[in-house]
Amino acid sequence: MANQEGVKRCVRCGEDKPYAAFARRRSNLDGLQRHCRDCASDYHRTRQESLGRKVRPKAQVPEGHKLCLKCGEVKPWSEWHRNATASDGLSTRCKACRAAEGRAGHLLRNYGLTEAERDEMVSSQMGLCIICLKAPAAHVDHCHETGKVRGVLCFNCNSAIGKLGDDPDAVRRAAAYLEGIAWKPTLVAPGVYRLPS
Template identity: 35%
Template sequence: MQNKPQAEMTASPSKYPQGYFRPKPCRECGEVFQPQAPSHLSCSQACANRMLTGRYLQRNYRITLKQYEALRQKQAGLCAICDGEGFVMASHHKMKLVVDHCHASGHVRGLLCHNCNRALGLLKDSDEVLQRAINYLRTATASPLLLESRKA
């Protein structure tokens, strides 16, 4: 698995019998490139990122990168709940929208921003708890005790 950035993947060709690394096709796009090390599998950092993202999706959700991209296109690149564009959580993350899935069945439900995905998890993926939260928001008013404490 390639964890290093492309630029850091180098080896000394003189340590290998042929004295150089033969050009080979990129595993992501198929373009022939000159590798800098035997473990160099992709022609660019963009292709390396796509390969890693694809493996992550396959390993964790049993979907391909193409299936993820089709779902993202179907949702117009927006969160299925809040219609936001999402955001990248950390530098090693590549996707603004995360895969939401049913923990019981493993089936993918859609793509969500990190906040909406977290909210569902905090609400225990429960229709009942979510409905109680909705009812609370619709009926709750400011407590007279809280209003009086602000005046003091």
């Protein structure tokens, strides 16, 4: 059977397998390894264990699924990002784990906070935005000049402060406007305005 077209015998396990079960090796006449991928994997695993190195756990997964090394769950291929350099064409971590790592990295890089510190700030605010006291606190607010974290706000309040340029005077004028106090400038001469005190 080893002489059939598209089939080769593995020198380790002695089984006849299709060419797809063998890795490439250009120096051999047929361009394939002498042993199948499964035997090569088992040999590599036992060799690494004998050297005392950490070995990735071997798990039986159904076709079209992959084991996430971060969360330990078996998920379908649709739950993975593509990675052209990987042997199976998929990332080593599932989309959910990559997203969680991305959020944690963003907090640490931009604000110097861990997720636990951020959660502690949110719980000290009773889970609410400290400006509107209505929406849940989800966005870290910081001073753009000093980089100091001020608190955790809802999206609307955080973007409102940013759009007002982190300027306390602009916030006061906006509050006075909402309270009905006119802050309109008066025209003194053409092109010259006087702001109220």
